[in-house]
Amino acid sequence: MASAVRPGKATMIGAELPWAELPRGISALLEDSLPQLVEEIVSRIPQEIPEYSRPLEGEFGTAVRRGVEIALGRLFIDLPGRDEPALMPDTRSVYRQIGVGEARTGRSLEALLSAYRLGARVTFRAVSGIADRVGLEPRLMLPLGESIFVYIDEISAASIEGFTEEQSRQVGERDRRRESLLRRMLAGNLPEVEGRRLAGRAGWTIPARLVAVVVPTEHGEGLRAAVGDDALISGRTGEVVILVRAPESDTERGRLAATLGGRPAWIGPVRTWDRAEESYRMAAVAAATPALAYDDAGVRWVEDHLTAIALHADPLVMKDLATRCLEPMARLRPEQRDRLAETLLVWLKHRGERGRIAKELHVHPQTVGYRLGQLRDVFADDLDDPERRFELELVLRAGHRPEAQ
DSSP states (O other): OGGGOOOOOOOHHHHHSGGGGSOTTHHHHHHTTHHHHHHHHHHHHHHHOGGGOSOOOHHHHHHHHHHHHHHHHIIIIISTTOOOOSOOHHHHHHHHHHHHHHHHHTOOHHHHHHHHHHHHHHHHHHHHHHHHHHTOOGGGHHHHHHHHHHHHHHHHHHHHHHHHHHHHHHHHHHHHHHHHHHHHHHHOOOOHHHHHHHHHHHTOOOOSEEEEEEEEGGGOTTHHHHHOTTSEEEEETTEEEEEEEOOOSHHHHHHHHHHTTTOOEEEOOOEEGGGHHHHHHHHHHHHTOGGGOOTTOOEEEGGGSHHHHHHHSOHHHHHHHHHHHTGGGTTSOHHHHHHHHHHHHHHHHTTTOHHHHHHHHTSOHHHHHHHHHHHHHHHGGGGGOHHHHHHHHHHHHTTOOOOOO
8 A cells, every 4th residue: 555655756845835745646545534534623622622612503613614624625635746835815715714703703813723723633643543554654744744734824824814804904993983982972962872872883881970181192102002992082183082981089090190101181070971072172272272281291180270271261362351451550660560460469369468468479568558559559449349350360360461552
Protein backbone atom coordinates (compact mmCIF):
# COMPACT_ATOMS: atom_id res chain seq x y z
CA MET A 1 0.00 0.00 0.00
CA ALA A 2 2.87 2.33 0.77
CA SER A 3 4.19 2.01 -2.76
CA ALA A 4 0.94 3.39 -4.17
CA VAL A 5 1.50 6.70 -2.46
CA ARG A 6 4.51 8.74 -3.59
CA PRO A 7 5.57 12.24 -2.48
CA GLY A 8 4.57 15.09 -4.78
CA LYS A 9 7.09 17.27 -6.55
CA ALA A 10 8.58 19.89 -4.22
CA THR A 11 8.62 23.39 -5.69
CA MET A 12 9.30 26.85 -4.31
CA ILE A 13 5.59 27.28 -3.74
CA GLY A 14 5.33 23.75 -2.41
CA ALA A 15 7.90 24.57 0.25
CA GLU A 16 5.52 27.26 1.48
CA LEU A 17 2.37 25.17 0.94
CA PRO A 18 2.95 21.83 2.69
CA TRP A 19 0.05 20.08 0.92
CA ALA A 20 1.94 20.48 -2.37
CA GLU A 21 4.43 17.90 -1.03
CA LEU A 22 1.68 15.32 -0.46
CA PRO A 23 0.92 12.73 -3.13
CA ARG A 24 -2.39 12.98 -4.96
CA GLY A 25 -3.12 9.41 -4.02
CA ILE A 26 -3.53 10.30 -0.37
CA SER A 27 -7.01 11.64 -1.12
CA ALA A 28 -8.30 8.17 -1.96
CA LEU A 29 -6.92 6.82 1.31
CA LEU A 30 -8.62 9.46 3.46
CA GLU A 31 -11.86 10.15 1.61
CA ASP A 32 -13.97 7.36 3.14
CA SER A 33 -13.03 8.42 6.69
CA LEU A 34 -14.03 12.08 6.32
CA PRO A 35 -17.78 11.78 7.16
CA GLN A 36 -16.97 10.04 10.46
CA LEU A 37 -14.31 12.69 11.21
CA VAL A 38 -16.84 15.46 10.56
CA GLU A 39 -19.22 13.90 13.10
CA GLU A 40 -16.50 13.55 15.72
CA ILE A 41 -15.43 17.20 15.42
CA VAL A 42 -19.02 18.50 15.45
CA SER A 43 -19.89 16.42 18.53
CA ARG A 44 -16.78 17.41 20.50
CA ILE A 45 -17.09 21.18 20.03
CA PRO A 46 -20.01 21.59 22.52
CA GLN A 47 -18.35 19.13 24.89
CA GLU A 48 -15.03 20.94 25.14
CA ILE A 49 -15.73 24.60 24.35
CA PRO A 50 -17.89 26.15 27.15
CA GLU A 51 -19.29 28.89 24.90
CA TYR A 52 -20.77 26.21 22.64
CA SER A 53 -22.12 23.96 25.39
CA ARG A 54 -25.45 23.41 23.68
CA PRO A 55 -26.55 21.23 20.78
CA LEU A 56 -25.24 22.58 17.47
CA GLU A 57 -28.65 23.03 15.86
CA GLY A 58 -30.39 25.52 13.62
CA GLU A 59 -28.52 28.03 11.51
CA PHE A 60 -25.45 27.99 13.70
CA GLY A 61 -25.23 24.20 13.72
CA THR A 62 -25.62 24.09 9.95
CA ALA A 63 -22.85 26.68 9.53
CA VAL A 64 -20.48 24.75 11.81
CA ARG A 65 -21.09 21.45 10.04
CA ARG A 66 -20.68 23.04 6.61
CA GLY A 67 -17.47 24.72 7.71
CA VAL A 68 -16.00 21.42 8.94
CA GLU A 69 -17.05 19.56 5.80
CA ILE A 70 -15.55 22.22 3.52
CA ALA A 71 -12.33 22.31 5.53
CA LEU A 72 -11.78 18.54 5.44
CA GLY A 73 -12.80 18.22 1.80
CA ARG A 74 -10.54 21.06 0.72
CA LEU A 75 -7.62 19.89 2.84
CA PHE A 76 -7.65 16.18 2.00
CA ILE A 77 -9.41 15.97 -1.39
CA ASP A 78 -8.62 19.19 -3.30
CA LEU A 79 -5.20 20.32 -2.11
CA PRO A 80 -2.81 17.34 -1.90
CA GLY A 81 -0.17 17.57 -4.60
CA ARG A 82 -1.31 20.98 -5.81
CA ASP A 83 0.34 24.40 -5.63
CA GLU A 84 -2.85 26.21 -4.63
CA PRO A 85 -3.67 28.58 -1.78
CA ALA A 86 -5.56 27.11 1.14
CA LEU A 87 -8.73 29.08 0.45
CA MET A 88 -10.36 30.08 -2.77
CA PRO A 89 -12.67 33.16 -2.72
CA ASP A 90 -15.82 31.08 -2.22
CA THR A 91 -14.37 29.01 0.63
CA ARG A 92 -12.82 32.09 2.25
CA SER A 93 -16.24 33.74 2.31
CA VAL A 94 -17.64 30.77 4.27
CA TYR A 95 -15.17 31.30 7.12
CA ARG A 96 -15.48 35.09 6.98
CA GLN A 97 -19.22 34.66 7.40
CA ILE A 98 -18.73 32.36 10.38
CA GLY A 99 -16.69 35.15 11.99
CA VAL A 100 -19.43 37.67 11.16
CA GLY A 101 -22.04 35.40 12.73
CA GLU A 102 -20.05 35.00 15.93
CA ALA A 103 -19.65 38.76 16.27
CA ARG A 104 -23.41 39.18 15.86
CA THR A 105 -24.18 36.64 18.58
CA GLY A 106 -21.83 38.43 20.99
CA ARG A 107 -19.57 35.45 21.59
CA SER A 108 -15.84 36.00 21.93
CA LEU A 109 -13.46 35.48 19.04
CA GLU A 110 -11.36 33.25 21.30
CA ALA A 111 -14.22 30.75 21.53
CA LEU A 112 -14.28 30.36 17.75
CA LEU A 113 -10.50 30.04 17.51
CA SER A 114 -10.57 27.42 20.29
CA ALA A 115 -13.07 25.43 18.23
CA TYR A 116 -10.74 25.61 15.23
CA ARG A 117 -7.77 24.44 17.30
CA LEU A 118 -9.85 21.58 18.67
CA GLY A 119 -10.76 20.58 15.11
CA ALA A 120 -7.08 20.61 14.14
CA ARG A 121 -6.09 18.35 17.05
CA VAL A 122 -8.93 15.89 16.43
CA THR A 123 -8.13 15.82 12.71
CA PHE A 124 -4.41 15.24 13.23
CA ARG A 125 -4.98 12.35 15.66
CA ALA A 126 -7.57 10.75 13.38
CA VAL A 127 -5.44 11.11 10.26
CA SER A 128 -2.42 9.74 12.12
CA GLY A 129 -4.43 6.61 12.95
CA ILE A 130 -5.60 6.24 9.36
CA ALA A 131 -2.05 6.69 8.06
CA ASP A 132 -0.81 3.97 10.37
CA ARG A 133 -3.53 1.54 9.23
CA VAL A 134 -2.92 2.09 5.50
CA GLY A 135 0.86 2.09 5.81
CA LEU A 136 1.52 5.69 4.80
CA GLU A 137 5.22 6.47 4.57
CA PRO A 138 6.35 8.06 7.88
CA ARG A 139 8.12 10.90 6.08
CA LEU A 140 4.73 12.12 4.80
CA MET A 141 3.43 12.72 8.32
CA LEU A 142 5.35 16.00 8.62
CA PRO A 143 3.82 17.71 5.55
CA LEU A 144 0.46 16.16 6.43
CA GLY A 145 0.56 17.64 9.94
CA GLU A 146 1.82 20.97 8.63
CA SER A 147 -0.99 21.01 6.09
CA ILE A 148 -3.61 20.64 8.82
CA PHE A 149 -2.26 23.42 11.01
CA VAL A 150 -1.43 25.83 8.16
CA TYR A 151 -4.95 25.34 6.83
CA ILE A 152 -6.41 26.03 10.28
CA ASP A 153 -4.36 29.25 10.43
CA GLU A 154 -5.84 30.32 7.10
CA ILE A 155 -9.46 29.72 8.06
CA SER A 156 -8.81 31.38 11.44
CA ALA A 157 -7.47 34.47 9.64
CA ALA A 158 -10.57 34.59 7.41
CA SER A 159 -12.89 34.32 10.41
CA ILE A 160 -10.94 36.95 12.34
CA GLU A 161 -11.31 39.28 9.37
CA GLY A 162 -15.08 38.77 9.28
CA PHE A 163 -15.39 39.05 13.06
CA THR A 164 -13.43 42.31 13.34
CA GLU A 165 -15.15 43.91 10.34
CA GLU A 166 -18.56 43.07 11.80
CA GLN A 167 -17.53 44.44 15.18
CA SER A 168 -16.34 47.65 13.54
CA ARG A 169 -19.60 47.92 11.63
CA GLN A 170 -21.61 47.39 14.82
CA VAL A 171 -19.57 49.97 16.72
CA GLY A 172 -19.92 52.45 13.87
CA GLU A 173 -23.67 51.90 13.67
CA ARG A 174 -24.02 52.12 17.43
CA ASP A 175 -22.00 55.33 17.53
CA ARG A 176 -24.19 56.86 14.79
CA ARG A 177 -27.33 55.94 16.69
CA ARG A 178 -25.92 57.31 19.93
CA GLU A 179 -24.91 60.57 18.28
CA SER A 180 -28.40 60.89 16.78
CA LEU A 181 -29.95 60.25 20.20
CA LEU A 182 -27.72 62.88 21.83
CA ARG A 183 -28.65 65.48 19.24
CA ARG A 184 -32.35 64.74 19.70
CA MET A 185 -31.99 65.08 23.46
CA LEU A 186 -30.14 68.39 23.17
CA ALA A 187 -32.79 69.69 20.80
CA GLY A 188 -35.44 69.13 23.50
CA ASN A 189 -39.06 68.05 23.21
CA LEU A 190 -38.18 64.37 22.80
CA PRO A 191 -41.22 62.26 23.81
CA GLU A 192 -40.46 59.65 26.45
CA VAL A 193 -41.56 56.68 24.34
CA GLU A 194 -39.45 57.84 21.40
CA GLY A 195 -36.48 58.61 23.63
CA ARG A 196 -36.51 55.17 25.21
CA ARG A 197 -36.89 53.51 21.81
CA LEU A 198 -33.90 55.40 20.42
CA ALA A 199 -31.86 54.63 23.55
CA GLY A 200 -32.64 50.94 23.20
CA ARG A 201 -31.53 50.90 19.57
CA ALA A 202 -28.35 52.75 20.53
CA GLY A 203 -27.56 50.31 23.34
CA TRP A 204 -27.56 53.09 25.95
CA THR A 205 -29.09 52.79 29.41
CA ILE A 206 -30.87 56.04 30.29
CA PRO A 207 -29.72 57.26 33.72
CA ALA A 208 -32.26 58.65 36.19
CA ARG A 209 -30.33 61.93 36.30
CA LEU A 210 -27.55 63.21 34.11
CA VAL A 211 -25.25 66.14 33.44
CA ALA A 212 -23.99 67.63 30.20
CA VAL A 213 -20.27 68.28 29.78
CA VAL A 214 -18.87 70.75 27.25
CA VAL A 215 -15.21 70.48 26.21
CA PRO A 216 -13.45 72.60 23.55
CA THR A 217 -12.90 70.65 20.33
CA GLU A 218 -9.14 71.08 20.49
CA HIS A 219 -9.13 69.13 23.77
CA GLY A 220 -11.43 66.36 22.54
CA GLU A 221 -8.82 63.82 21.43
CA GLY A 222 -9.18 60.55 23.32
CA LEU A 223 -12.35 61.65 25.11
CA ARG A 224 -14.56 58.91 23.66
CA ALA A 225 -12.31 56.20 25.06
CA ALA A 226 -11.93 58.05 28.37
CA VAL A 227 -15.65 58.41 29.14
CA GLY A 228 -16.51 54.87 28.00
CA ASP A 229 -19.75 53.30 26.83
CA ASP A 230 -21.88 54.67 29.68
CA ALA A 231 -21.78 58.16 28.16
CA LEU A 232 -23.16 59.73 25.01
CA ILE A 233 -20.62 61.87 23.17
CA SER A 234 -20.73 63.95 20.03
CA GLY A 235 -18.68 66.64 18.36
CA ARG A 236 -20.45 69.90 17.56
CA THR A 237 -19.16 73.19 16.14
CA GLY A 238 -16.27 74.23 18.37
CA GLU A 239 -17.12 71.83 21.19
CA VAL A 240 -17.50 68.23 22.27
CA VAL A 241 -20.66 67.44 24.23
CA ILE A 242 -21.01 64.53 26.64
CA LEU A 243 -24.11 63.31 28.46
CA VAL A 244 -23.26 61.15 31.46
CA ARG A 245 -24.91 59.91 34.64
CA ALA A 246 -24.93 62.62 37.29
CA PRO A 247 -22.44 62.05 40.12
CA GLU A 248 -24.14 61.48 43.46
CA SER A 249 -21.30 62.35 45.82
CA ASP A 250 -18.12 64.41 46.04
CA THR A 251 -16.18 61.22 45.35
CA GLU A 252 -18.10 60.65 42.12
CA ARG A 253 -17.63 64.30 41.16
CA GLY A 254 -13.90 63.84 41.59
CA ARG A 255 -14.02 60.64 39.55
CA LEU A 256 -15.79 62.41 36.67
CA ALA A 257 -13.27 65.23 36.77
CA ALA A 258 -10.43 62.70 36.70
CA THR A 259 -12.03 60.98 33.71
CA LEU A 260 -11.83 64.25 31.80
CA GLY A 261 -8.09 64.15 32.37
CA GLY A 262 -7.38 67.79 33.17
CA ARG A 263 -9.13 69.08 30.05
CA PRO A 264 -10.90 72.45 30.35
CA ALA A 265 -14.58 71.61 30.70
CA TRP A 266 -17.86 73.02 31.93
CA ILE A 267 -20.28 70.58 33.59
CA GLY A 268 -23.93 71.62 33.57
CA PRO A 269 -26.43 71.24 36.40
CA VAL A 270 -28.12 67.92 37.18
CA ARG A 271 -31.29 67.25 35.18
CA THR A 272 -33.53 64.32 34.31
CA TRP A 273 -32.81 62.82 30.88
CA ASP A 274 -35.80 64.55 29.26
CA ARG A 275 -34.38 67.95 30.32
CA ALA A 276 -30.83 67.26 29.15
CA GLU A 277 -30.92 70.33 26.90
CA GLU A 278 -31.14 72.57 30.00
CA SER A 279 -27.94 71.14 31.45
CA TYR A 280 -26.23 71.47 28.07
CA ARG A 281 -27.47 75.01 27.45
CA MET A 282 -26.13 76.29 30.76
CA ALA A 283 -22.77 74.57 30.27
CA ALA A 284 -22.57 75.93 26.71
CA VAL A 285 -23.36 79.48 27.87
CA ALA A 286 -20.60 79.26 30.48
CA ALA A 287 -18.14 77.85 27.94
CA ALA A 288 -18.94 80.62 25.46
CA THR A 289 -18.53 83.47 27.97
CA PRO A 290 -15.14 85.14 27.43
CA ALA A 291 -14.98 86.51 30.96
CA LEU A 292 -15.13 82.92 32.31
CA ALA A 293 -12.61 81.40 29.93
CA TYR A 294 -9.11 80.86 31.25
CA ASP A 295 -6.78 78.15 30.01
CA ASP A 296 -5.76 76.55 33.29
CA ALA A 297 -9.28 76.36 34.71
CA GLY A 298 -9.71 72.59 34.28
CA VAL A 299 -13.12 71.20 35.15
CA ARG A 300 -15.72 73.68 36.41
CA TRP A 301 -19.27 73.04 37.57
CA VAL A 302 -21.98 75.44 36.47
CA GLU A 303 -23.72 75.23 39.81
CA ASP A 304 -20.61 76.62 41.52
CA HIS A 305 -20.54 79.69 39.24
CA LEU A 306 -24.19 80.59 38.69
CA THR A 307 -23.81 84.23 39.72
CA ALA A 308 -20.79 84.81 37.47
CA ILE A 309 -22.53 83.08 34.55
CA ALA A 310 -25.65 85.19 35.03
CA LEU A 311 -23.58 88.39 35.18
CA HIS A 312 -21.52 87.60 32.10
CA ALA A 313 -23.95 85.57 30.00
CA ASP A 314 -24.87 88.46 27.72
CA PRO A 315 -22.03 91.01 27.71
CA LEU A 316 -23.80 93.40 25.35
CA VAL A 317 -26.82 93.71 27.63
CA MET A 318 -24.62 94.20 30.68
CA LYS A 319 -22.44 96.74 28.84
CA ASP A 320 -25.46 98.85 27.89
CA LEU A 321 -26.74 98.67 31.47
CA ALA A 322 -23.31 99.72 32.77
CA THR A 323 -23.12 102.66 30.37
CA ARG A 324 -26.48 103.94 31.56
CA CYS A 325 -25.93 103.31 35.29
CA LEU A 326 -22.39 104.73 35.48
CA GLU A 327 -22.93 107.66 33.13
CA PRO A 328 -23.02 110.20 36.03
CA MET A 329 -19.36 109.33 36.80
CA ALA A 330 -18.15 109.86 33.24
CA ARG A 331 -17.10 113.49 33.83
CA LEU A 332 -14.86 112.70 36.82
CA ARG A 333 -11.08 112.46 36.59
CA PRO A 334 -9.86 108.90 35.79
CA GLU A 335 -8.28 108.29 39.20
CA GLN A 336 -11.36 109.69 40.95
CA ARG A 337 -13.68 107.48 38.84
CA ASP A 338 -11.78 104.33 39.77
CA ARG A 339 -11.57 105.21 43.46
CA LEU A 340 -15.25 106.08 43.77
CA ALA A 341 -16.37 103.04 41.74
CA GLU A 342 -14.43 100.77 44.11
CA THR A 343 -15.94 102.52 47.13
CA LEU A 344 -19.44 102.32 45.65
CA LEU A 345 -19.20 98.54 45.10
CA VAL A 346 -17.98 97.90 48.65
CA TRP A 347 -20.67 100.23 50.02
CA LEU A 348 -23.36 98.30 48.13
CA LYS A 349 -21.94 94.95 49.27
CA HIS A 350 -21.94 95.92 52.95
CA ARG A 351 -25.22 97.85 52.89
CA GLY A 352 -23.58 101.06 54.05
CA GLU A 353 -21.82 99.67 57.18
CA ARG A 354 -18.86 102.07 57.37
CA GLY A 355 -16.71 99.93 59.64
CA ARG A 356 -16.77 96.95 57.26
CA ILE A 357 -16.37 99.23 54.25
CA ALA A 358 -13.30 100.90 55.75
CA LYS A 359 -11.80 97.54 56.70
CA GLU A 360 -12.13 96.13 53.16
CA LEU A 361 -10.82 99.32 51.54
CA HIS A 362 -8.02 99.67 54.11
CA VAL A 363 -8.94 103.32 54.80
CA HIS A 364 -10.16 105.34 57.79
CA PRO A 365 -13.97 105.49 58.35
CA GLN A 366 -13.77 109.27 57.88
CA THR A 367 -12.31 108.68 54.40
CA VAL A 368 -15.28 106.42 53.66
CA GLY A 369 -17.62 109.22 54.76
CA TYR A 370 -15.83 111.72 52.52
CA ARG A 371 -16.07 109.44 49.48
CA LEU A 372 -19.73 108.69 50.15
CA GLY A 373 -20.35 112.41 50.15
CA GLN A 374 -18.77 112.61 46.71
CA LEU A 375 -20.92 109.70 45.52
CA ARG A 376 -24.03 111.49 46.80
CA ASP A 377 -23.03 114.53 44.77
CA VAL A 378 -22.68 112.34 41.65
CA PHE A 379 -25.76 110.12 41.98
CA ALA A 380 -28.03 112.32 44.11
CA ASP A 381 -31.22 110.47 45.08
CA ASP A 382 -30.40 107.42 42.94
CA LEU A 383 -28.46 105.94 45.85
CA ASP A 384 -31.71 105.80 47.83
CA ASP A 385 -33.57 103.97 45.06
CA PRO A 386 -33.44 100.14 45.67
CA GLU A 387 -33.76 99.36 41.95
CA ARG A 388 -30.93 101.74 41.01
CA ARG A 389 -28.72 100.32 43.76
CA PHE A 390 -29.41 96.79 42.47
CA GLU A 391 -28.45 97.79 38.92
CA LEU A 392 -25.30 99.53 40.11
CA GLU A 393 -24.22 96.47 42.10
CA LEU A 394 -24.87 94.20 39.11
CA VAL A 395 -22.70 96.13 36.69
CA LEU A 396 -19.91 96.70 39.20
CA ARG A 397 -19.83 93.01 40.19
CA ALA A 398 -19.68 92.14 36.50
CA GLY A 399 -16.41 94.09 36.36
CA HIS A 400 -17.65 97.19 34.52
CA ARG A 401 -16.17 100.55 35.47
CA PRO A 402 -17.17 104.08 34.44
CA GLU A 403 -15.62 105.40 31.25
CA ALA A 404 -14.89 108.91 30.14
CA GLN A 405 -17.25 110.56 27.66
